[in-house]
Amino acid sequence: xxxxNDGREKPERTGAQPDAAQPDADAPSQAAAxxxxxxxxxxEPDGRGPEDSGRARRAAQAPAVPDTSPRxxxxxxxxxxxxxxxxxxxxxxxxxxxxxTLLAIVAALVISSVLxxxxxADVRASAGYFFARPADLLSxxxxxxAGTYVALFRGSVFDYTVLTGGGVAELGRAISPLTKTMxxxxxxxxxxxxxxxxxxxxxxxxxxxxxxxxxxATASLVGFxxxxxxxxxxxxxxxxxxxxxxxxxVGGLWAGIAGILKARTGANEVIVTIMLNWIATYLxxxxxxxxxxxxxxxxxxAPHVAETAELPSLLGSWSPLHWGFPxxxxxxxxxxxLMERSTIGFQxxxxxxxxxxxxTAGISVNRVFVMVMVTAGMLAGxxxxxxxxxxxxxxxxxxxxxxxxxxxxxxxxxRNRSGGIVAAAxxxxxxxxGAALMQTVADTPVDIxxxxxxxxxxxxxxxxxVRTLFRLPDPQRTRVAARAKEATR
Amino acid sequence: xxxxLPAALVAAAALTLAACGAAPEEEPEATGEETTAGEETxxxxxxFTACLISDEGGWDDASFNESAFNGLxxxxxxxxxxxxxxxxxxxxxxxxxxxxxxQAGCSLTVGVGFAxxxxxxxxxxxxxxxxxALVDSAFSDAEFNPVELDNAKPLLFNTQEAAFLAGYxxxxxxxxGTVATYGGQPFPSVTIxxxxxxxxxxxxxxxxxxxxxxxxxxxxxxxxxxxxxxxNTENGYNTTQQFIADGADIILPVAGPVGSGxxxxxxxxxxxxxxxxxxxxxxxxxxxxxxxxxxxxVLKQIQTAVYDTIDASVxxxxxxxxxxxxxxxxGVGLAxxxxxxxxxxxxxxxxxxxxxxxxxxxxxxxxxxxAN
Numbered sequence: 001x002x003x004x005n006d007g008r009e010k011p012e013r014t015g016a017q018p019d020a021a022q023p024d025a026d027a028p029s030q031a032a033a034x035x036x037x038x039x040x041x042x043x044e045p046d047g048r049g050p051e052d053s054g055r056a057r058r059a060a061q062a063p064a065v066p067d068t069s070p071r072x073x074x075x076x077x078x079x080x081x082x083x084x085x086x087x088x089x090x091x092x093x094x095x096x097x098x099x100x101t102l103l104a105i106v107a108a109l110v111i112s113s114v115l116x117x118x119x120x121a122d123v124r125a126s127a128g129y130f131f132a133r134p135a136d137l138l139s140x141x142x143x144x145x146a147g148t149y150v151a152l153f154r155g156s157v158f159d160y161t162v163l164t165g166g167g168v169a170e171l172g173r174a175i176s177p178l179t180k181t182m183x184x185x186x187x188x189x190x191x192x193x194x195x196x197x198x199x200x201x202x203x204x205x206x207x208x209x210x211x212x213x214x215x216x217a218t219a220s221l222v223g224f225x226x227x228x229x230x231x232x233x234x235x236x237x238x239x240x241x242x243x244x245x246x247x248x249x250v251g252g253l254w255a256g257i258a259g260i261l262k263a264r265t266g267a268n269e270v271i272v273t274i275m276l277n278w279i280a281t282y283l284x285x286x287x288x289x290x291x292x293x294x295x296x297x298x299x300x301x302a303p304h305v306a307e308t309a310e311l312p313s314l315l316g317s318w319s320p321l322h323w324g325f326p327x328x329x330x331x332x333x334x335x336x337x338l339m340e341r342s343t344i345g346f347q348x349x350x351x352x353x354x355x356x357x358x359x360t361a362g363i364s365v366n367r368v369f370v371m372v373m374v375t376a377g378m379l380a381g382x383x384x385x386x387x388x389x390x391x392x393x394x395x396x397x398x399x400x401x402x403x404x405x406x407x408x409x410x411x412x413x414x415r416n417r418s419g420g421i422v423a424a425a426x427x428x429x430x431x432x433x434g435a436a437l438m439q440t441v442a443d444t445p446v447d448i449x450x451x452x453x454x455x456x457x458x459x460x461x462x463x464x465x466v467r468t469l470f471r472l473p474d475p476q477r478t479r480v481a482a483r484a485k486e487a488t489r
Numbered sequence: 490x491x492x493x494l495p496a497a498l499v500a501a502a503a504l505t506l507a508a509c510g511a512a513p514e515e516e517p518e519a520t521g522e523e524t525t526a527g528e529e530t531x532x533x534x535x536x537f538t539a540c541l542i543s544d545e546g547g548w549d550d551a552s553f554n555e556s557a558f559n560g561l562x563x564x565x566x567x568x569x570x571x572x573x574x575x576x577x578x579x580x581x582x583x584x585x586x587x588x589x590x591x592q593a594g595c596s597l598t599v600g601v602g603f604a605x606x607x608x609x610x611x612x613x614x615x616x617x618x619x620x621x622a623l624v625d626s627a628f629s630d631a632e633f634n635p636v637e638l639d640n641a642k643p644l645l646f647n648t649q650e651a652a653f654l655a656g657y658x659x660x661x662x663x664x665x666g667t668v669a670t671y672g673g674q675p676f677p678s679v680t681i682x683x684x685x686x687x688x689x690x691x692x693x694x695x696x697x698x699x700x701x702x703x704x705x706x707x708x709x710x711x712x713x714x715x716x717x718x719x720x721n722t723e724n725g726y727n728t729t730q731q732f733i734a735d736g737a738d739i740i741l742p743v744a745g746p747v748g749s750g751x752x753x754x755x756x757x758x759x760x761x762x763x764x765x766x767x768x769x770x771x772x773x774x775x776x777x778x779x780x781x782x783x784x785x786x787v788l789k790q791i792q793t794a795v796y797d798t799i800d801a802s803v804x805x806x807x808x809x810x811x812x813x814x815x816x817x818x819x820g821v822g823l824a825x826x827x828x829x830x831x832x833x834x835x836x837x838x839x840x841x842x843x844x845x846x847x848x849x850x851x852x853x854x855x856x857x858x859x860a861n
Contacts, residue, residue: 159592285717300674393607396604401578440590446575
């Protein structure tokens with residue numbers, strides 16, 4: 001527990017943490033300093049030690065110094081013997097944020113293993129006579145845990161069981177689980193990118209769920225109504241662009257409501273976006289019972305979108321992978337460019353780092369609020385459209401699932417960076433894709449998957465906890481020690 | 490399955506105390522191996538495997554998913570077959586779950602709920618050598634025209650017939666002259682209850698010259714009170730309080746577990762009773778505290794239908810012909826009155842039995858746009 005408090009008091013001490021912890025720092029104005037443009041590995045602008053804990057000071061100088069040079073380390077100053085280099089390397093390894101993420105996942109899997117074993121009927125049965133024949137319990141526990149993770153692997157990455165030694169088609173079927181993971185990741189990537197932009201701009205946008213839903217609803221509506229004549233590639237492209245574009249537009253407008261309310265009236269975006277989620281939920285549920293969605297036989301389900309509006313398959317019929325995935329990757333690239341390279345992105349980050357400083361510097365903070373929300377909504381709307389045009393085809397009130405909320409987790413896990421978000425979305429996509437086989441083959445309750453997700457996030461949110469668990473050095477403390485040694489020399 | 494975790498944790502605690510038990514005589518390795526199952530299911534299996542996919546409600550919805558799941562476990566126990574089940578948490582998983590069932594070598598896969606119609610239809614068309622069944626819906630093409638598949642059997646229920654009897658009963662039993670119904674969401678499997686209920690009330694009024702009001706559903710407009718989901722019992726409680734304030738004294742909640750909110754509201758008022766749906770609510774353990782408030786239940790024997798379908802398939806007698814549960818074949822019906830046995834006038838009971846006979850004989854037809 002003490003580790004936890006430790007982390008909370010000095011959130012910007014480690015390179016690993018600031019962005020994950022940052023959105024929790026409620027008010028955007030307060031959500032200042034830690035935002036700085038550190039990518040995963042660079043992180044610590046060295047020389048600003050723990051003594052520099054003044055948030056405002058750091059924030060003021062922050063936007064100007066995107067320090068991309070590799071982290072200079074005190075040890076570098078010493079003799080460049082191979083031993084010293086090894087020490088540096090080891091230090092980088094042990095304090096890097098990616099290692100913490102990986103270990104958090106490992107820890108989550110270990111904890112989940114216990115739950116998997118306990119939830120298994122055979123394990124419980126054999127535990128009843130543990131002292132009479134302990135091997136039974138161990139083998140039952142092992143088989144349930146191994147069975148579950150093997151099923152997860154087979155369902156989300158590579159299904160080796162279909163390989164019997166023949167042909168390319170078989171290999172295709174074996175890797176089709178991986179493509180399923182990509183399909184599941186697609187809407188998460190898009191929605192999480194939007195949320196990540198918000199976090200980095202100091203806006204805690206909970207509204208992705210509503211934006212995804214509105215995007216999905218719009219894509220469906222355009223998908224089955226504005227059917228172009230003919231089925232050629234041109235009319236298909238036209239219809240697809242129209243459906244996607246409309247979804248992006250509506251998603252952006254929906255989120256823009258929250259942005260405008262925030263900019264004009266100072267309304268808290270957390271409350272506004274949550275309420276907009278409910279409005280979207282019930283608006284869509286209502287529309288599904290009306291003639292808008294041409295409901296037949298009393299079913300609140302929209303008709304299937306026309307074939308021309310479907311996202312074409314990327315690899316052929318053996319895989320569910322559609323063009324949405326490359327589009328999502330493109331979007332990730334675009335968001336990276338927007339945030340790291342463009343003037344607008346600089347303004348976004350400046351507002352996120354310190355709203356007041358940004359205003360003083362001549363940035364229109366209110367305009368940034370609206371633009372951030374609209375961008376986030378456009379991305380989330382696209383995510384919803386992917387689900388309809390690429391996967392489901394028919395729209396229903398629950399089509400958005402929990403994409404919008406999972407995306408918050410994905411954004412946090414990916415530390416709000418494009419690359420991290422793609423990786424985190426793949427992980428969550430894998431958990432979703434593997435769920436079916438875990439249930440059918442390994443008899444694992446579907447809730448276990450939710451538990452794994454939750455535990456991963458729990459560990460991600462508490463880096464000191466993971467460091468303690470795995471006895472990793474605290475980057476701050478080791479550096480202070482090194483500096484102290486230097487001084488005494 | 491949401492029950493599983495807490496149950497498992499409690500079990501874990503209990504097991505530390507109970508771990509001193511004696512080992513069973515025979516080697517229990519067979520059971521231990523089953524859970525890994527990975528390798529065995531990849532290949533051809535001569536054994537029969539029956540599989541079940543839930544919709545978003547999950548197996549513990551105290552409603553049709555749970556009934557279907559009971560049918561599956563009953564088949565597992567009685568017929569000695571392999572079973573597999575997959576819960577869906579959102580529509581994005583329907584297809585994945587259905588694929589996983591095919592992958593796992595399921596001979597018969599049953600989808601629960603009309604929401605799985607497209608999914609079951611797609612896998613059935615893609616796997617003509619496997620059998621499928623779908624609870625609560627027939628199959629249709631993109632233009633909503635009915636289609637029949639050779640390897641997929643719809644399990645349908647003329648629920649409106651039983652709900653009609655419940656409406657007639659309610660109209661005969663009300664003290665205030667007002668009864669009410671509400672649903673979870675406007676799904677056909679929900680509104681079919683409400684259609685039958687209001688028709689039953691209207692039939693009572695016609696036969697006895699009374700003017701009993703049925704709140705909560707307009708059959709013509711196909712519009713009425715919905716709580717919005719099948720999980721939030723608080724909405725059921727509030728809706729029921731509103732109905733009671735409007736003078737209703739008999740409530741028919743058609744929203745699975747949400748109905749327990751109605752029971753809670755009814756318990757706070759004198760003389761208010763509830764009609765349960767799907768299974769006999771009087772015998773549901775979850776309703777034990779309120780069972781004296783349950784006037785009757787509109788039964789829908791999904792469990793039997795699922796079991797019978799599996800049974801027939803195991804015997805090699807699968808047919809894609811739709812199963813339709815009716816009053817005649819006992820697929821739907823009215824549960825016993827239990828505590829209300831003495832309160833329901835013999836005359837009214839006789840009238841209801843008479844109506845039931847008329848419906849079975851085809852002299853009286855109860856219709857619903859949601860009926861198949």
